[in-house]
Amino acid sequence: MEWRIPRAVEIGFLLCISFAVTNCCALEHEEAADAIEKTYIRIATAEASSVYPSVGPNGMREYSPDKALTKGSGYWSSEGNHKNEVVSWTGILTNRRTFNGININWAYAPGKVSIAVSFDGKEPFHEVVPFQDVNGPSAAFEQQVTFPHPIRLKAVRILMKNARYEYFGINLVQLVGAGNPMLRIHGGITSPHQDMCLQIDEHDDIVLDGCLASLTAMDGRALWKYNELGQLYNPIKNKCMALKDNIDLDGGAVVAQDCEQSYKYNDGRSIWQVGDTDLLPLRMLKSMRQGTTTK
Structure with a gap:
């Protein structure tokens, strides 16, 4: 199963995220052993x-x-x-x-x-x-x-x-x-039952599923972390979020891939940027794939 981006070309529309809960969505920090706060x-x-x-x-x-x-x-x-x-x-x-x-x-x-x-x-x-x-x-x-x-x-x-x-x-x-905290990414897509979180399931597929369901699973499926290369990876599965085949046609598909292999393509498919106020006003997560400039 692949998680598809709902709007063509607009990779930046993938997720709306924030360092504090908003009406749109949220990105939550968890305790991280390698935090470098005040360093x-x-x-x-x-x-x-x-x-x-x-x-x-x-x-x-x-x-x-x-x-x-x-x-x-x-x-x-x-x-x-x-x-x-x-x-x-x-x-x-x-x-x-x-x-x-x-x-x-x-x-x-x-x-x-x-x-x-x-x-x-x-x-x-x-x-x-x-x-x-x-x-x-x-x-x-x-x-x-x-x-x-x-x-x-x-x-x-x-x-x-x-x-x-x-x-x-x-x-x-x-x-x-500022440290390297764990992240939980809430999607802009809403559900009448619970908030939706981006997560990697038992088949190593990236899916948008209920945040409460991910907590019940107790396997860290909804946790993400940045590595030094700018990739977002699940620290339990140790796999990175990537734009499949680096293609955004009809929205593209986001998949879990081997971090080293996806980075070797050298085309930005597995590099993600958290937007700031000037770049992405809605605190979106933007793919840094080559040729993608829309947000």
Whole structure:
């Protein structure tokens, strides 16, 4: 049996999910042994739209963007004299993770800061925290910016404007981990008897069935979890949710597949994104298959 997406092409219509119960549906968190709550996650590489052009004795840039990745290595500095210009610093991770916010240790704080993120590390980036005033006691201080909800991302961008000093500068950037919780995904489709949950049944088929029925089964069939590749998998069956044959004709079919094998197709069929306010206003789950842009 296959669970079919009810509307053609609109992969994003698959499920509506949220971090809190809504009239539409819900995504519930369960206890997770590997939670990384309040843990700072290291950023792998960095780039910036402006860099102070100073080269040290070793021939390396003294104020390069990656200086803000390691404590005590110096700091990133912009070129300076920005006036009304918006300058950005971008950090890229090795793998996608879920975060609650970002910690910025300023060397030269801006007047205003905004945060944008990318699910796959590529353009376009989407604003998650609009420009807000930076009220620090001096040019150098530590600021934590909290996201409106946990966000899964592979790259983060700090946008700075309204320079209070000649330069923008950052000593250290760290992302605040939100853990890797278990998820229960409630469908937008309703039933007069009980809420409907996406689950993997005894035949390893993905079905939309009653949430209460899944609890009665006591086998974890309605539990899902993200892995580092962005796949949603059932931790009991250890199989991943995937768009069958990467085809969305007439809505397509969602099936359970071997995680490693489905990822090797390298076409996004088993990669899923939880939308944020800008991307998917109804908190939908979106397939990242190549060529699918509708929500």
